[in-house]
Amino acid sequence: MIKRRLFITLFISIFHICALDRAYYSVNRIISFLKLDTEFNNINSALLIKKLDKTVYISNFTNYVIIGGEKFFLNDFVTSEMGQFFIPVDGAIEILKYFSKDNYLFYLSEGDLVFDDGENVKNAVEKNEFPPDDLFEKKSTYKDDKVKKIRAIIIDPGHGGKDPGSVGYNGLKEKDVVLSTALILQKKIKDKYPDKTIIMTRDRDVFIPLEERANIANRTYEKLGETIFISIHVNSSRSSKSYGFETWHLNADYKRDILNKESISDDKSVANIVNAMMIEEIYKESKELAKNIQDKLEERIGYVSKNRGIKEEKYFVIKKSVMPAVLVEIGFNSNKYEAIRLTNYSYLNKIAAGIFDGLIKFISDYEKTKGFTE
Ligand SMILES: [Zn+2]
Structure with missing residues (x-):
């Protein structure tokens, strides 16, 4: 003994x-x-x-x-x-x-x-x-007792302050529409997930440089872990006929550039393997999130606006961030009818509800399957 x-x-x-x-x-x-x-x-x-x-x-x-x-x-x-x-x-x-x-x-x-x-x-x-x-x-139960949770959600209303974004029909400014929508969305998420951290890149009419938005995202990720980034914008077009909503995520070809160039060497180093794995995962997750949001927006506003689908983008707000991220274009302020809708609170509430529904679906799938590994 x-x-x-x-x-x-x-x-x-x-x-x-x-x-x-x-x-x-x-x-x-x-x-x-x-x-x-x-x-x-x-x-x-x-x-x-x-x-x-x-x-x-x-x-x-x-x-x-x-x-x-x-x-x-x-x-x-x-x-x-x-x-x-x-x-x-x-x-x-x-x-x-x-x-x-x-x-x-x-x-x-x-x-x-x-x-x-x-x-x-x-x-x-x-x-x-x-x-x-x-x-x-007890025994080795690695798979069973592992919990993967989304810790934080970042809502990023585009533009603000000196940057109005697109200015559309009747002088409607993108920065105002996206802020109103983002604030409604924030309230919904806070009520649903009191245990998750909700961060707004701005909650009033101020200018935040893109770099700072990316920093906010990366700091949150480093501090809290799994984070989701949702950027909200309003579209505009030279043609006043264009209207509808679309959701963007990172381009597949672009994904290899997300991480620091300095850390990638030509040989088959550990860094490359780790980076490739992380990047592939983020790309898939972003695409899944984009699809969920676009589908749920269709359910909420498809009866009056147009589903323009999910799209891939090279130049993205947080191209250096290592987390699922999407950018939602909620409508065109250059189209007279859509611009009028975008000034209506109950319409913005429907948009926020659509984004919210898509987010809930993503989070629930993500946490149920431990980060889509099952
Ligand atoms: Zn914009």
Whole structure:
């Protein structure tokens, strides 16, 4: 018995890094315990750890790790000290579960992570030495207990302040129509999702540069994790006959340029693999979100306006952002009849409801399928 206790205590001291005030675990310890292979990419400081066909990517200063191709968000950022990665406890547990066989058990004891092949833990629990139940992680159930949630929604009413956007029939300004619509949408989302963070890039008539809108999006993503970006605009055309609504998302050919050029090299580096995976995922998600919004707008305003479909765009508000993002053109203010509709509160309410319905569908599908992985 003395031997067993010594064994467990040893593990606790190996994994717990006392120098950091929050619970971090050494990635190197995990690697050596599970005998994993590694590749390190200097360009973007990304570490690939693998065993057979299982892979995990860890990058410094990020709040997620990519486990088996899926992003797992951490309670805190990955950090490094003396050339070694340290990862928050929740990430360490996920990685251990992912790589270990079914008979490994993990549990937290007074904030410390302990794991072994089952026998030690079983004995300890039987002798009432460790708290069972909720502090006790059962078998390796990586897929089952994983929750993917949208944490934040950013609503971006286009233009504002000195930039009126398009000016249409009877002097109707795009910036005013999109702000009214965005404020209605904000209220709907807040009521439906009190647990999600809703951010407006502007909530009054002020000028916000495109760069700053992108910064708001990226900061939110870095701080909170999974984020959705919805930009609202009004269309205009030289032809006063054009009318209708359309939803844009990023162009497929453009997607390779989303991430920092500096981090992409010509060889098949870890960076490329990680980036390609992330970009592909975002492209698919954006397209799905665009489709949902366009379909639901059709249901709400299709009886009077025209469904112009979903479209792909190269030059986008947040082309540097790593999150699903769409831009909705809610109508043409250059068309007399549409411009009149766009001054009507109940019509704007229908538009907001359409965007809202599409968003709800996206979020519900996303969270049900754990980020479209099932
Ligand atoms: Zn615009």
